Amino acid sequence: QKEVEQNSGPLSVPEGAIASLNCTYSDRGSQSFFWYRQYSGKSPELIMSIYSNGDKEDGRFTAQLNKASQYVSLLIRDSQPSDSATYLCAVMNRDDKIIFGKGTRLHILP
């Protein structure tokens, strides 16, 4: 079983709509969860971190964590063409190792 799974996409979303990115993880003892955005040819940059169940909002971004379901998601409201990128989910497991998913490519349609 893969440790951090993401749909590779591409996920196409109309401009102005809500983009929903999903991630599941296998280690139930994981405590820290991160979303990174990576533009083509660039390095990943941190968007959000979340540590407890529920929602965490930052501007147009909302991270959602459900530890019982081993599921973390990222919602992007009012999607903009500049949001087009690959989004990487990262999970710190019980051994304090940060495991990255393969990423989901998001394409915002103008």
Add this chain to the structure above:
Amino acid sequence: ETGVTQTPRHLVMGMTNKKSLKCEQHLGHNAMYWYKQSAKKPLELMFVYSLEERVENNSVPSRFSPECPNSSHLFLHLHTLQPEDSALYLCASSQDGGENTIYFGEGSWLTVV
């Protein structure tokens, strides 16, 4: 000044060359990492240094040799590489025992010819 800086940003080297990638972090972190990212592949963790000691080596071939002289600097020495080693090499740092968030440098694009 960015938190994690890498040089060179682009490198082309022959299979018999010896070169080095350099990384410097200005965040006061105590852990540094090398990752490899090839086209259409996920990030691959190569090496982890914590408090200047190598704590992880993910079965990386010996043609890649890391060096961490202090908590702010990390090198990746390269020799007799193969064309399949062409990739984006990312340096990163974090504060172990703190927020543990990994911050990446801008990466070094390596092409082996």
